[in-house]
Amino acid sequence: MRAVIFVIIIAVLVVLAALATGFLHVNQVRPAQTPQVTATRHGVTAKGGQAPAFDVETGSVQVGTRSATLKVPDIRVQPANGAESNEATANGVNHS
Secondary structure: HHHHHHHHHHHHHHHHHHHHHHHEEEEEEEEEEEEEEEEEEEEEEEEEEEEOOOEEOOOOOOOOOOOOOOOOOOOOOOOOOOOOOOOEEOOEEEOO
């Protein structure tokens, strides 16, 4: 039961964050109307009424790739006895 409540709380926080950042915009385009209810000896009847309508706009996220040139640092390890070991780069390739 606690897990369900936790998931609901997280979902509400996500929706609030989306509204606050402008990623989600909700606009009500048709208001709700309650039905006309009448009660007689023969029963209860309801006429009319409508559900509200909303226009929801969401932002978009674009994911892509691009080329870039990066400098990768060289790592040199020198043991305590003063002798130099093989040179290695950050990606694990040893140079002899």
